[in-house]
Amino acid sequence: MIDYGKILQRYKPDNNEKERINSIVADITGRIREYCSEKAIDADPVLVGSVAKGTNMKSGDIDIFVTFSKKYEKRDMEKIGVRIGRAMLAQGIEKYAEHPYVTGELDGYKIDLVPSYRLEPGEKKVSSVDRTPLHTEFILKNLTEGMRDQVILLKLFMKHFGIYGSEIRVSGFSGYICELLIWKFESFENVVSKFARLSGKLIIGNITRDNLPDAPVVIADPVDSDRNAAAAVSLETFSIMKVASKLFVSEPSEAFLDPHPPNPKPDYRDRGTAIRLFSLPRPHVVDDIIYPQAVKFRNALMDILDSGGFGPVSSEISIDGDVQIVIECTRAASPVIRQRTGPPADSDNVLDFIRKYRGISERGPYVKGDRIYADVRAEPESIEEFVTNHLPEISMGRNLGTMRDKLVIVNPFSSNVRYDALDKFYSKKLI
Amino acid sequence: MIDYGKILQRYKPDNNEKERINSIVADITGRIREYCSEKAIDADPVLVGSVAKGTNMKSGDIDIFVTFSKKYEKRDMEKIGVRIGRAMLAQGIEKYAEHPYVTGELDGYKIDLVPSYRLEPGEKKVSSVDRTPLHTEFILKNLTEGMRDQVILLKLFMKHFGIYGSEIRVSGFSGYICELLIWKFESFENVVSKFARLSGKLIIGNITRDNLPDAPVVIADPVDSDRNAAAAVSLETFSIMKVASKLFVSEPSEAFLDPHPPNPKPDYRDRGTAIRLFSLPRPHVVDDIIYPQAVKFRNALMDILDSGGFGPVSSEISIDGDVQIVIECTRAASPVIRQRTGPPADSDNVLDFIRKYRGISERGPYVKGDRIYADVRAEPESIEEFVTNHLPEISMGRNLGTMRDKLVIVNPFSSNVRYDALDKFYSKKLI
Structure with a gap:
């Protein structure tokens, strides 16, 4: 007990x-x-x-x-x-x-x-902050003292699993969502057992607009039934809540209510891959502005590394301090044979592409789907060289873009420094 | 000229x-x-x-x-x-x-x-072969002697680029389509200049059914306007025809009308990758039956090699003789760290997955999207070992499946034998 x-x-x-x-x-x-x-x-x-x-x-x-x-x-x-x-x-x-x-x-x-x-x-609301005082009234009127304690337990549980907070960086459950869940299910244990048995979406209440929002969790806001109060919850944090709830139901333990579980610094062990940390100073804007830009930068890095043949497979982002992005690739040097992607078959530029690569390509030019390609032999480049060469064309959002020239690329094995994003990458786990 | x-x-x-x-x-x-x-x-x-x-x-x-x-x-x-x-x-x-x-x-x-x-x-037709005599009548009635010669030129051009024939293996232009194109555009050069200028789909005539077939080339059959006579043409052969036509228009040459262009046997050069040939005896069934099974087998091999971390990037199929499949991977040995894909968050099996990997995983178990995963350290396996171990679960169609036990895996660099599929792979080019 x-x-x-x-x-x-x-x-x-x-x-x-x-x-x-x-x-x-x-x-x-x-x-x-x-x-x-x-x-x-x-x-x-x-x-x-x-x-x-x-x-x-x-x-x-x-x-x-x-x-x-x-x-x-x-x-x-x-x-x-x-x-x-x-x-x-x-x-x-x-x-x-x-x-x-x-x-x-x-x-x-x-x-x-x-x-x-x-x-x-x-x-009629003027801005979303105008709605907040109405939320306060609703909760005060509808939650008993005991239920408010249950909200605290639910928050602790969600903090433990890193899914508390509607900030974009977390994309989890806000305090208000915790309150609405308790309002609906009455106790922390009821909420958890609901999530443990849940299959597919969670839908509470009726959104009055015709189009049910395309979100994994839909909770009609009692003070504004046009609005999905849970719009910020991502598929991933929702999935974590489901798995965490199954875990709690199968092995109930106080440990799952520790909001700051022990998190020993992991070793940066060799995974037989090429792991690099890309770090930029953080521009002076709030998390919700900078985080999407970090995501954009991460995606652009993954795309460009993929096109270079480095085989990027996983990544991690941290914006507590610097903006740090970890990318794990299957190889540290680009392959000797590289596929050049040409224009679509409809474009007259295919002729230029053919003329350019006809003599020098290792294979091709050839058509695949609706595009032309050629395989060429090229000097291998390191991740550092390749990314630096392509940096000007990497898209990273307005604020982060101002820091472009300050990019630092770190190989964790040639450094003793600890980095937030690497800690997150290596210690990534649910339990 | x-x-x-x-x-x-x-x-x-x-x-x-x-x-x-x-x-x-x-x-x-x-x-x-x-x-x-x-x-x-x-x-x-x-x-x-x-x-x-x-x-x-x-x-x-x-x-x-x-x-x-x-x-x-x-x-x-x-x-x-x-x-x-x-x-x-x-x-x-x-x-x-x-x-x-x-x-x-x-x-x-x-x-x-x-x-x-x-x-x-x-x-009303009974079977598609019943339509063929009607095609003969239509062409005899509507094509002059000179136009029939133009059909032959068009066929030669398409043979040169390997896109003549409606067999599934080719997924190109049938003789009847060549005839209809000449009926519509009158001469070989007109057809080619049409394709050279074409953007997007080619649509000739009105298909009377409401739903325009979702095919890149739509040619209403004059003897059966319910039917797309060009349904067999794939996006890829259509794209090749566009590019080939642009080439011909920009540099007209008799060489493009040679139906069997010189095709010297290529060297099996080291591409800095891991290339393997998977060969099975061919079951006694026609091309149109065996080819889709070879494609299925190829896709299953690519998927399983991808899941094993070998990074498959390209492939080639040949069914002239044995059934041969070439797959090029970025690595010949599986990585030491492998991502195990667990069940979806909704499934109660996530608990078993967590219990299994909690102690032994290098990273995780963690949730990504709506699934649980764990990274584990494992002994590297060769492509040969890995595919042989997973062979029983590889899906390859009814007829090809009967040859499963006769699979041979060849490393082209440890063999002096020539293979059709490897010749095709290494010499793949449009021009």
């Missing part, structure tokens, strides 16, 4: 902490009200997120929205919102997601101050 | 040959009539194919249909048809395509005797 009470004691804020958080919130919301009244700004602070809903964990972030009257233009709302944030948080820095917002620290707690519009239930 | 008259002189039957063919045809059709009359069989011989249409080349085959009254059951028609064939051709052998038929030799000419039903234009 798992002692859930003991686990909650460890990860749920105690009364002391609750009081401390309450006083921080009271202080900052009071100061915001005062500031707005002095400057005649028609806006109110609203506590949102897990603290507002009573589903927060020890030392969790505090999220406060500053909700503006609709009379403000969007630009003004954002500008004034950021100004308020800077006035409240001395060391606060401005970040940019859908809106600009200010993030800083108070008394050891990370605080996000996000400007938004006031919105009544049923009212 | 190309002297087309000289080329036709070389490849078109002269008057002597025409007379010889006429007398062979008169002899055999006379004997068939006599036989049928003696045995009271209601059937008539009909000369079909290129000889009947005046589009035949020197020493070409002679095709004769024995058309039966519809009063015969299909089984009887086939049985009696084969009996007639055997009576006419002393050394004739029975083959099986859509119908059984008899093939043999008379006076140095290959003769096919094919039983079929009599059919009037517009009448």
Whole structure:
């Protein structure tokens, strides 16, 4: 039997902490009200997120929205919102997601101050952040104290398996999804046993739009039934949740509720392959902007290495710190015979291709499918040479592209340095 | 300027040959009539194919249909048809395509005797061979003597590039398609300049069925507008015809009308890869039956070699003689680290997979997409060992499967023997 009470004691804020958080919130919301009244700004602070809903964990972030009257233009709302944030948080820095917002620290707690519009239930939303206060109300009204504890257990479980969080980098389950799952299934164990038995998609509620979103998990948002609250969940994190749930049901253990499982640094062992780390300084933009660019860069590297005959087979990405990409290839040098891909048969350029390769090709020119090709003999190149030569044509997104000239390629066996992406690559495992 | 008259002189039957063919045809059709009359069989011989249409080349085959009254059951028609064939051709052998038929030799000419039903234009067809006499009538009525010569030039061009013939092994242009192309475009040069300028599909006529067949070349059969006469043409032979036509238009040369271009035996040079020849005795069935089985076997070999980490990149098939398959891999030994593919996340078997690999895997078990995987360290195997070990599970079709135990795997560098498939592989080229 798992002692859930003991686990909650460890990860749920105690009364002391609750009081401390309450006083921080009271202080900052009071100061915001005062500031707005002095400057005649028609806006109110609203506590949102897990603290507002009573589903927060020890030392969790505090999220406060500053909700503006609709009379403000969007630009003004954002500008004034950021100004308020800077006035409240001395060391606060401005970040940019859908809106600009200010993030800083108070008394050891990370605080996000996000400007938004006031919105009544049923009212047409202006931006996705406007919906957040409605989520808070819904959870407060529909989840009992006991159910809120169950949310914390579910979050711990998901953190253990690295699938908690709707950031693009994780593409997992948000706090709100955890709350909705408990609202629907009542307890952590019920949720897990549901996932353990699940086959195919998870669908909860009716999305009122005709087209059911093409997502593995579809959960109609109770405050906006047009919206799939689980749109961020990827097929992979959904699959991990299914397998993790099967594991828990078959061998229930407290270990699966440890949000930070022990993760010893792995040896960078020789796998009989060619592993390279591609590292770039990280541009100053938030994760959700930089991560898709890292994915794009990774995909472009895999494609170009494939075209060079290096046989890329697996990869890993890390953006905590530098942008790091690990690619594992089957060979470290390009093959002596390389297939040159020519134009499609429909194109008049096939004649130029034929004239160019007729004399020098080892095999061909020949037609395969609807294209022309030729096999040529070429000097082998190393991964480093090949990627460096093709770097100008590798697509990697706007922000990451500015760092193109700072690319460093590392062979893990010729270095004693530890790299996040290599640690992730070598220690990749579910259990 | 190309002297087309000289080329036709070389490849078109002269008057002597025409007379010889006429007398062979008169002899055999006379004997068939006599036989049928003696045995009271209601059937008539009909000369079909290129000889009947005046589009035949020197020493070409002679095709004769024995058309039966519809009063015969299909089984009887086939049985009696084969009996007639055997009576006419002393050394004739029975083959099986859509119908059984008899093939043999008379006076140095290959003769096919094919039983079929009599059919009037517009009448519902019983089998595809019933349509052939209608094709003969259509071409005789619509192609002038000069146009029939143009058909021969077009056939020579297509033979040069290996795209003449509707057999599955070639998946190219049949004699009838050549005739229809000349009917439509009038001359060889017009056809070639049409293909040289073509972009995308070639569509001639209207197929009356709603669903336009999903084929690269669609030519409505003038005697049966429900039918795509060019259904056998593959994307690849179509693309070759486009490129070949561009070549001819840009550098017109008699050399492109040589049906048997010089093809010196290539050296089996080291390409820095691992090339293996897989050879099986050929079962006694026609090309159109065995070729798809060879393709199936090739695909299964590529898949299994891919799963073993050998990195198969290209292949070649030959069925002239033995069934021979060449596969080129990037490596001759399997890698030390191999990815084991586990069950989908939905399956309860993931738990068994996890229990099996949790302790012994080099990396994982991990989830990718909707499946579980584990990387394990394994003894490298050679291509020969690996394929032999997995042979029982390789799918290769009914007839070829009977030869499974006779598989021979050859490394071309450890042998001085020449192999058709290796010759094809090494000399693969358009020009």
